[in-house]
Amino acid sequence: MEFHFPPVADVMKLRFVSYIILLLILGSCSEDTQIQAPTAYEFVPPAHFGDNFDIPSDNSFTIQGIELGRNLFYEKNLSRNGQVSCGSCHQQSKAFTDGSKFSKGVDRELTDKSSMALVNLVWNTKFFWDGRAVTLEEQSLQPIADHIEMDLPLDEAVERLTNSESYKQQFFSAFETDEITADLIAKALAQFMRTLVSSNSKYDQFLLGQGELTEQEKLGMNLFFTHPEPSTGLRGGNCGDCHLNILTSGDREGYQGFHNNGLDTENNLEEGLMSVTAKAEDKGKFKAPSLRNIALTAPYMHDGRFATLDEVLDHYNEEIRISSTLDVLISDATNLNTKSDEQVLLGLTDEEKEAIIAFLNTLTDDEFISNEAFSNPFRP
CATH class of the missing domain: 1.10.760.10 (Cytochrome c-like domain)
Structure with a gap:
């Protein structure tokens, strides 16, 4: 079999053109895969509410963090049987309560307290009826692990979210890390809940x-x-x-x-x-x-x-x-x-x-x- 090769000059031209094309391709890929930092969200309190509130320095608002928190708030897969979310007991139409004397958990077992409204939480420093949580980050994880409410161990909650490509991407966009943790779940939920401001009555x-x-x-x-x-x-x-x-x-x-x-x-x-x-x-x-x-x-x-x-x-x-x-x-x-x-x-x-x-x-x-x-x- 006879092979035909181009002249040396043509080979050099071909190599040069190929190199330029490769650079363009790599440059294009670099632009597509460039890491985008989370976008800061400016929290502007209503003028008549005042500024007597604190945002944790390690959990400032971002657009991606708030949206992730919103998704997690309504994510039923954060309950053992996949039937209950935070939004089940905190319904927007009822000002984030559920209209019941006592709320129903994963097995329709009743809690021993009425569901509290979630509103203007950024001005609060104690949570639950008995004040046992002092941050929204701390508050947000307790219903997930509670054996009556959502009954999902936090390590299993982390595993479920880690197995979701969509959530892996969302956590990366919000917190710039591939590792999903209970701490990051809490931070995202807290960011969303801090945006629940009612000020136009x-x-x-x-x-x-x-x-x-x-x-x-x-x-x-x-x-x-x-x-x-x-x-x-x-x-x-x-x-x-x-x-x-x-x-x-x-x-x-x-x-x-x-x-x-x-x-x-x-x-x-x-x-x-x-x-x-x-x-x-x-x-x-x-x-x-x-x-x-x-x-x-x-x-x-x-x-x-x-x-x-x-x-x-x-x-x-x-x-x-x-x-x-x-x-x-x-x-x-x-x-x-x-x-x-x-x-x-x-x-x-x-x-x-x-x-x-x-x-x-x-x-x-x-x-x-x-x-x-x-x-x-x-x-x-």
Whole structure:
């Protein structure tokens, strides 16, 4: 067989052209595979909320981290049987509660607490009804591992996500590492949950001078934020003492946001905050939750015992139970006589209770419960 070779000059030209083509190909591949750093997300708090919050220095916001956290929040494969996600107990349409007295876990077994609303969490420093978590990162992993809620060991959660090419790419985009860890799962979830800000209710518009409240709503607002003085006849609903600012929640100074609000007598008190602090004076105290979107988050209290806001007002107005750790803000306001069976309670009229409920309805933020950025990315 005879082979024909081109002249030497032509060979040199061919080699040169091939080298140029190779460089172009490599350059193109380099551009395609260049590592893109996560894109910073600028968190801008509502102007009337203030900046009394902290973002962990090791978990700053990124667009990729928030989106990964959103996917993980709704990822049912983070439960043992693949049937439950964080979003199962925290539904956007219900202001991230689930409408049940107690939530259902992987085997439809009931938890022992009502699902808390997730809103404006970046201004909070204690989480769960008993305050056992002090960061959102810590909070986010506990339901996954809890034997009733999602019942998935964290090492198995890591393994499941590692076996997903999609999640491997998402973690790499968010955190620039090939290794998925429980710590990174927590960071992504925390980033997403910190974006759950509700700030466009009728009440917000009133505060910003962009809308008005009705006379009934104004009366309710004034009653809500007034600490009554029985001795002078000053009337008030005493709500703002515990739900103490425009966020209607507060816990940044120690455990000041935790209260025994008179749900039970001494012999029936649950441990509550005492399970965290081991202090007897904290028995029966629970976190005062945000009242944002409160009209959507029934039933109420840590054990979901009240089905309606009317029942809640009835409790504070005439059904306070006396115990040694009853919050002084309540006993002072209601002039309770703890040494007899007589109790002089708030004494709100039906008109005043209706006004407070009308005000509470102004805390509903329709934009928050319909915001696509907070929605389930896996829904049909």
